[in-house]
Amino acid sequence: QNDLSHVVDADKAHVWHHLVQHKAFETSDPRIIVEGKGMRVWDQNGKEYLDAVSGAVWTVNVGYGRETIVKAIADQLMKLNYFAGAAGSVPGALFAERLIQKMPGMTRVYYCNSGSEANEKAFKMVRQIAHKRYGGKKTKILYRDRDYHGTTIGCLSAGGQKQRNAQYGPFAPDFVEVPHCLEYHAADQGWGHLSGEAYGQRAADAIEEVILREGPDTVGALCLEPVTAGGGVIAPPPGYWERVQEICTKYDVLLHIDEVVCGVGRTGEWFGYQHYGIKPDFVTMAKGVASGYAAIACMVTTEKVFDMFKDDTSDPLNYFRDISTFGGCTAGPAAALENMRIIEDEDLLGNTTRMGDRMMGNLHELMNKHAVVGDVRGKGLFLGAELVQDRATREPMDEKRVQAVVAECAAQGVMIGATNRSVPGYNNTLCFSPALIATPDDIDQITDTVDKALTKVFG
């Protein structure tokens, strides 16, 4: 094995890692992931891990070491690596066509590089539509408590995790929060003892209340995650989405579904919203589009929205005046095309549903065995287990102990995640999102390891 001590030193001296508290840079050695194959990765010491979080942030949907994706990228880059602006590219056109086939009702793909950027595109379109169509009204964008839409100031303005964002204000105006839809913590919302569909209806009605309070003629869009990711792995109960759709239609509010995490297979459908038969106006996606083999994100919309931008040619600035430099890198759509072929040919949507069911069953067993597991939830291979101090009060488990479970799993060779570090009340859900190629043995190894870790940390 190569000696990577120089790499560790260089990393320690010069890399500012994401989401790491300052003291950790001084007190611990960085973990360098050197190699990946299938479901597994290896660190600088040669230690093997089963990766149950798909590269820490739910991204590597088709697994590591996919030679056909790497070859598709290399072949494309040798032919043409990049061209942006108004010109198209061969893989850009072909991937847009394939993607649209999976999204009935949608017709237009706008390429960019990150989930945050894709969301910003939709926010900008909503604002521009307000100016073009509604005389400068309908500029407000509603977002939901606990949801996350990205890291830019615009996306943080639409971020439902207040403590996380507090030090980055002031924020953009006209972003308005609506209540979350997490049945497990329904008691905190003051709506009485509701559950299942009745709770889902109530949480959706709460969105209507905000629209009426703000004035329907001021609200342009509603932006939601189909399964809330970092805010707690939350899949709303039946009936919620149908009611949300009804409300948006009633008040002429554009529906923006943020599929940055759920998109391209993670929940067992191509897109999370497709479980519910709803018809969004904007769908944004990033992580799973090319499974991390290239940086690509897409903002997808309907012909109805596209048409709103073609009605007035008298003003030369009245089109969507936006560009994304690396939206012109052909590696993204070349990788995305091959990524999609793999998901189809290997029936990874079916596998995700089957393995998700198996994992959910295993997590229920863990809940029966360990009192600290208060709730298990999610969809497909995007699942969470909320840890609580006390099942009756549902008081969140202390972050240190949640992280101790994560660390113990890593020590035993399984990487799992936990939601939203450092945000009290949101930081206590263990999070599982293995690659969609997981086998029954992989799933059982993950939950067996969590079982042992829970026993070790909590007895």
Ligand code: PMP
């Ligand atoms: N939306 C959701 C739901 C996300 O989880 C994330 C990233 N974790 C983003 C948007 C932002 O994506 P990116 O980090 O690519 O900007």
